[in-house]
Amino acid sequence: KNQVEQSPQSLIILEGKNCTLQCNYTVSPFSNLRWYKQDTGRGPVSLTIMTFSENTKSNGRYTATLDADTKQSSLHITASQLSDSASYICVVSAKSNAGNNRKLIWGLGTSLAVNP
Amino acid sequence: DAGVIQSPRHEVTEMGQEVTLRCKPISGHDYLFWYRQTMMRGLELLIYFNNNVPIDDSGMPEDRFSAKMPNASFSTLKIQPSEPRDSAVYFCASSPLGGHFYEQYFGPGTRLTVT
Numbered sequence: 001k002n003q004v005e006q007s008p009q010s011l012i013i014l015e016g017k018n019c020t021l022q023c024n025y026t027v028s029p030f031s032n033l034r035w036y037k038q039d040t041g042r043g044p045v046s047l048t049i050m051t052f053s054e055n056t057k058s059n060g061r062y063t064a065t066l067d068a069d070t071k072q073s074s075l076h077i078t079a080s081q082l083s084d085s086a087s088y089i090c091v092v093s094a095k096s097n098a099g100n101n102r103k104l105i106w107g108l109g110t111s112l113a114v115n116p
Numbered sequence: 117d118a119g120v121i122q123s124p125r126h127e128v129t130e131m132g133q134e135v136t137l138r139c140k141p142i143s144g145h146d147y148l149f150w151y152r153q154t155m156m157r158g159l160e161l162l163i164y165f166n167n168n169v170p171i172d173d174s175g176m177p178e179d180r181f182s183a184k185m186p187n188a189s190f191s192t193l194k195i196q197p198s199e200p201r202d203s204a205v206y207f208c209a210s211s212p213l214g215g216h217f218y219e220q221y222f223g224p225g226t227r228l229t230v231t
Contacts, residue, residue, distance in 0.1 A: 034219065043120070043207050043222025044159070089159070108158040 002027045004092050004107035012113045017080055021110045023073040023090030031093040035064050035075050038087040038109065047075070047088075080114045087111050120223035122208050128229045134196040137226045140189055141210030149220060150183055150193050151207040159207070165191065198230045 004025045013019050025033070032051045036044035048057045048064040050073070056065045061078045077084055090107040121140040129135055141148045149164040163173040168185045176183070180199070185191040195202055205227050209220040 041224070043209070043225055045222070046219040049219060104161065106159040 002092075002094055002103075002105045004090055004105050006088075006090050006107040006110050008110060009108075010111040010113070012115060013080055015080060015082055015114055015116050019077050019080060019112065021075045021077075021088050021090075021112070023075070023107060025071050025073070025090070025092045025105070027071075027092040027094045027105050029095045030068065030071075031095045033064075033066055033073050033093070034091045035062070035073075036089040036091060038089060040086070044089055077112075082114050082116060085112060085114045120208055120210055120221055122206075122223035122226050124226060125224060126227045126229075128231065129198055130231055131199055132197040133230075134194065135198045135202075135228060135230075137193040137206050137208075137228070139191045139193070139208030139223060141191070141208070142212075142221055143189065145210035145212050145221070147211040147213070147220075148185060148191050149209040149211070150191070151209065151222075153205045153207060153225070162193070195228075198228075200230045203228055203230050 007022045011019060030052060032049055034049040035047040037047050038044040047059050047062050050057050050064060050066045052068050054066060063076045066073045075088055087109040089109040092105045094103040120142055123138045127135060146167050147164060150162040151159050152162055153159045160175055162175045163183045164171055165185045168188060181195055183193045205225045207222050207225045209222045211218050211220045
């Protein structure tokens with residue numbers, strides 16, 4: 001069964017600190033992996049997308065890594081800011097039978113709170 | 117661009133009533149998606165359209181749910197009759213292309229409460 005599991009479920013850190021969020025998946029056949037940020041009361045916004053051949057991708061203070069062998073991804077946030085407080089959702093795309101990659105498996109997200 | 121527009125932002129209704137959620141995708145986007153988000157199940161894809169045609173509605177929970185896209189700039193998700201278990205945040209998203217390299221742009225969501 002295709003699944004995406006994220007850990008921790010929630011996290012509290014102090015402003016300026018770094019943190020790492022984890023995503024484990026059992027999706028096959030794998031197409032790509034995305035990280036979304038969802039602020040409270042808003043829709044998710046894409047941070048990064050990685051394909052099978054990409055090991056790491058950065059977007060400002062956000063760096064995502066992918067290990068396709070172990071089926072793990074992480075999202076590292078450097079020098080956290082109060083505005084980083086949000087839910088971070090890992091989404092894995094599975095290739096559909098039609099080959100058009102339309103199947104997305106969403107994780108439940110990690111809720112991050114950055115305190116001053 | 118104004119982004120994906122959804123209305124209403126909040127809806128409170130009584131069990132048994134009909135509920136209609138509305139969505140205007142980003143102009144030029146060929147794909148439109150309807151999602152439901154709850155704490156327990158996260159984001160779930162209900163249905164998606166390509167060029168106004170429904171492609172996959174396997175996520176629609178039951179016959180009480182229906183979705184239409186009469187033209188490229190408007191879509192509705194209807195629940196009739198509504199039940200308390202339908203309470204959730206409903207998101208509409210659009211995408212310029214359906215391939216795996218393209219991201220989905222989400223609207224602000226409609227928070228539905230059925231009492």
